[in-house]
Amino acid sequence: MNAPAYNFAYLDEQTKRMIRRAILKAIAIPGYQVPFASREMPMPYGWGTGGVQVTAAILGPNDVLKVIDQGSDDTTNAISIRKFFAKTAGVATTTATADATVIQTRHRIPEAPLHGGQVLVYQVPIPEPLRFLEPRETETRRMHALGEYGLIHVKLYEDIARFGHIATSYAYPVKVNARYVMDPSPTPKFDNPKMDNCPALQLFGAGREKRIYAIPPHTSVLSLDFEDHPFTRYRFDAPCALCGAEDSYLDEIVTDDRGGRMFVCSDTDYCETRQSSGHRGSENAAPHKERAHG
Amino acid sequence: MYVAVKGGERAIENAHRLLAHERRGDRDVPEVTLAQISEQLSLGVDRVMTEGSLYDRELAALAIKQARGDMIEAIFLIRAFRATLPRFGATEPVDTGQMQVRRRISSTFKDIPGGQILGPTFDYTHRLLDPQLADGFLPEPPATSDTSPVAMPRVTDILGRDGLIEASPRADAVLPVGDLTREPLSFPADRDLRLQNLARADEGFLLALGYSSQRGYGRSHPFAGEIRLGEVEVEFMAEDAGFAVPLGSITLTECQMVNQFKGSATEAPCFTRGYGLAFGQSERKTMSMALVDRSLRARELGEEIIAPAQDEEFVMSHSDNVQATGFVEHLKLPHYVDFQSELGLLRKLRNEFSEAADASSPMQEAAE
Numbered sequence: 001m002n003a004p005a006y007n008f009a010y011l012d013e014q015t016k017r018m019i020r021r022a023i024l025k026a027i028a029i030p031g032y033q034v035p036f037a038s039r040e041m042p043m044p045y046g047w048g049t050g051g052v053q054v055t056a057a058i059l060g061p062n063d064v065l066k067v068i069d070q071g072s073d074d075t076t077n078a079i080s081i082r083k084f085f086a087k088t089a090g091v092a093t094t095t096a097t098a099d100a101t102v103i104q105t106r107h108r109i110p111e112a113p114l115h116g117g118q119v120l121v122y123q124v125p126i127p128e129p130l131r132f133l134e135p136r137e138t139e140t141r142r143m144h145a146l147g148e149y150g151l152i153h154v155k156l157y158e159d160i161a162r163f164g165h166i167a168t169s170y171a172y173p174v175k176v177n178a179r180y181v182m183d184p185s186p187t188p189k190f191d192n193p194k195m196d197n198c199p200a201l202q203l204f205g206a207g208r209e210k211r212i213y214a215i216p217p218h219t220s221v222l223s224l225d226f227e228d229h230p231f232t233r234y235r236f237d238a239p240c241a242l243c244g245a246e247d248s249y250l251d252e253i254v255t256d257d258r259g260g261r262m263f264v265c266s267d268t269d270y271c272e273t274r275q276s277s278g279h280r281g282s283e284n285a286a287p288h289k290e291r292a293h294g
Numbered sequence: 295m296y297v298a299v300k301g302g303e304r305a306i307e308n309a310h311r312l313l314a315h316e317r318r319g320d321r322d323v324p325e326v327t328l329a330q331i332s333e334q335l336s337l338g339v340d341r342v343m344t345e346g347s348l349y350d351r352e353l354a355a356l357a358i359k360q361a362r363g364d365m366i367e368a369i370f371l372i373r374a375f376r377a378t379l380p381r382f383g384a385t386e387p388v389d390t391g392q393m394q395v396r397r398r399i400s401s402t403f404k405d406i407p408g409g410q411i412l413g414p415t416f417d418y419t420h421r422l423l424d425p426q427l428a429d430g431f432l433p434e435p436p437a438t439s440d441t442s443p444v445a446m447p448r449v450t451d452i453l454g455r456d457g458l459i460e461a462s463p464r465a466d467a468v469l470p471v472g473d474l475t476r477e478p479l480s481f482p483a484d485r486d487l488r489l490q491n492l493a494r495a496d497e498g499f500l501l502a503l504g505y506s507s508q509r510g511y512g513r514s515h516p517f518a519g520e521i522r523l524g525e526v527e528v529e530f531m532a533e534d535a536g537f538a539v540p541l542g543s544i545t546l547t548e549c550q551m552v553n554q555f556k557g558s559a560t561e562a563p564c565f566t567r568g569y570g571l572a573f574g575q576s577e578r579k580t581m582s583m584a585l586v587d588r589s590l591r592a593r594e595l596g597e598e599i600i601a602p603a604q605d606e607e608f609v610m611s612h613s614d615n616v617q618a619t620g621f622v623e624h625l626k627l628p629h630y631v632d633f634q635s636e637l638g639l640l641r642k643l644r645n646e647f648s649e650a651a652d653a654s655s656p657m658q659e660a661a662e
Contacts, residue, residue: 006378007378010378011378012378012380014380014381015377035478035479035480036478037474037475037476037477037478038478039377039378039475040370040373040374040376040377040616041374041377042374044370044616044619044620044623044624045616045617045619045620045621045624046620046621046622046623046624046627047620047624047627049620069627069628070628070629070630070631071631074302074303075302075628076302076305076306077627077628078302079302079303079306080306083303106627107629107631107632108631125621125624136607137480137481137607137611138481138482138607163643164643164646165639165642165643167639167643169632169635169636169638169639170631170632170635170636171632186629186632187631187632188631188632188634188635189635190635208617208620208621210478210479234635234638234639235638236634236638249631249634250634251630251631251634252630252634252637266630266631266634
């Protein structure tokens with residue numbers, strides 16, 4: 001039998017070169033979706049094959065990798081991808097945002113500000129921000145080429161006419177470098193402002209749709225809006241029940257079947273860092289005492 | 295109290311362990327061997343090789359075993375392995391006209407040079423469950439007779455000699471054949487890429503599309519010109535040696551559909567072609583593929599595009615079952631943060647709705 005043998009970080013060097021060329025082009029044209037010959041990966045499409053290929057192509061032996069899903073290092077898919085690179089590339093891994101050189105993410109941008117030299121790799125399901133307005137790739141590519149973005153503004157306007165608000169709460173479209181309208185991947189719109197003028201390099205990989213795009217460091221990223229309906233972030237109005245943070249995006253945890261809820265940081269590293277430096281929320285105000293629940 | 299989503303790592307390990315246990319099934323039942331799968335579930339192996347785009351019976355059998363018989367999962371395993379293989383080059387085009395034929399039928403002519411050869415087929419069996427097969431059944435050896443080597447020209451070549459069917463496109467020495475696993479697909483796509491996409495496409499998807507074209511969604515008036523199954527030689531042009539080196543032989547099924555004719559003021563009318571090719575014995579796949587190939591030629595042949603089977607962007611974007619199953623099944627992954635965002639928006643809209651209702655209803659009642 002042909003026993004398989006794999007290269008550093010899984011992908012063969014030819015494939016990595018092809019992906020790096022696509023990444024370089026993407027960086028040169030911020031927000032533009034560069035087609036690339038995406039490979040089948042050993043995890044399914046939809047599990048982050050685009051992000052995994054981008055990470056595999058840029059990873060070096062000295063990199064320190066962090067992987068998050070829904071903001072958390074401990075969700076099963078984040079663990080699975082982290083283990084994949086620990087095994088195939090032997091790189092160091094971390095959960096600390098500040099210590100990572102490469103951060104692969106699904107659906108969130110870390111709360112701690114990113115710094116220069118870091119790369120944030122997004123997993124992208126549908127890279128085309130116009131896809132749900134126009135299903136044909138031939139059409140949407142033409143619309144991007146001509147900068148013809150009227151349709152998406154009409155969609156946002158229709159939301160306001162129907163609901164009184166722009167009814168897009170995640171994957172909220174942005175304009176990059178005053179040229180291309182781009183899908184930020186399904187991050188909550190709370191995270192959109194973090195992409196603007198970010199010192200880190202942001203790379204986006206869509207494996208099934210075979211597209212890579214990028215936001216170079218210190219690039220303007222504006223969320224689409226109207227003068228009389230400016231873009232607003234959404235965050236549930238409560239402090240984190242574990243660390244008391246007032247500025248982090250919150251997960252809603254259903255605690256019982258009688259309407260009981262609590263809200264905790266979606267970014268587990270941010271939350272744990274705050275707790276270890278003494279911040280407390282309502283659920284663990286007195287961590288050294290046994291708490292009674294009933 | 296909040297129970298953190300911890301322990302994911304151990305959960306994965308235990309899930310994998312349980313999966314391996316379930317895969318093995320009752321340990322008192324003997325384990326199925328790769329040779330058994332390859333020999334006795336051979337059409338399944340053929341499908342996995344075809345849609346996995348890798349001709350290796352042993353690995354395909356392993357994939358089926360590992361996937362517990364889930365064909366799309368097995369195809370996925372083969373694809374993921376194939377993606378890591380280095381490329382040395384492309385073989386010479388195989389010549390199906392020179393095939394060592396085991397089965398060959400035409401529905402367009404009663405007899406053809408080389409004859410009709412029924413071969414191993416379900417076609418005229420009665421679909422009655424056979425209790426004999428349940429245990430220890432040894433079938434009769436196949437009937438044999440002496441054969442003289444006889445040429446079996448393809449039916450479409452016979453039609454082609456009189457110009458009754460359009461010529462097959464010639465290989466273009468300047469423009470190499472495309473490969474959508476190496477170059478990203480863009481639209482409009484030429485026929486080489488369309489055929490590659492269809493060869494890798496999900497059999498069920500192509501079956502439904504081909505069927506829809508027969509039922510009037512973009513009719514193409516097809517006849518099964520010929521279906522042939524057998525072995526063909528594969529050769530590789532060794533640049534150093536200066537000649538083509540035989541690599542071995544592979545089993546192929548080829549289907550050539552003969553379709554409605556075209557013609558114009560400057561061109562004599564002739565039949566058109568639809569083409570299907572697959573590894574192993576894959577007749578349903580190649581027939582469906584040939585129907586869809588012909589439908590997708592609508593643009594090239596100046597036909598009106600009105601049906602799904604004629605729409606290359608629709609067909610090619612959704613034909614790959616590894617991509618399709620991935621995206622459908624990824625809905626199992628957590629979507630907490632986007633859902634939380636939607637929940638927030640919905641609550642806000644509902645609050646505004648009830649506030650507006652509260653504010654307006656008493657006033658209206660008072661006015662009435």
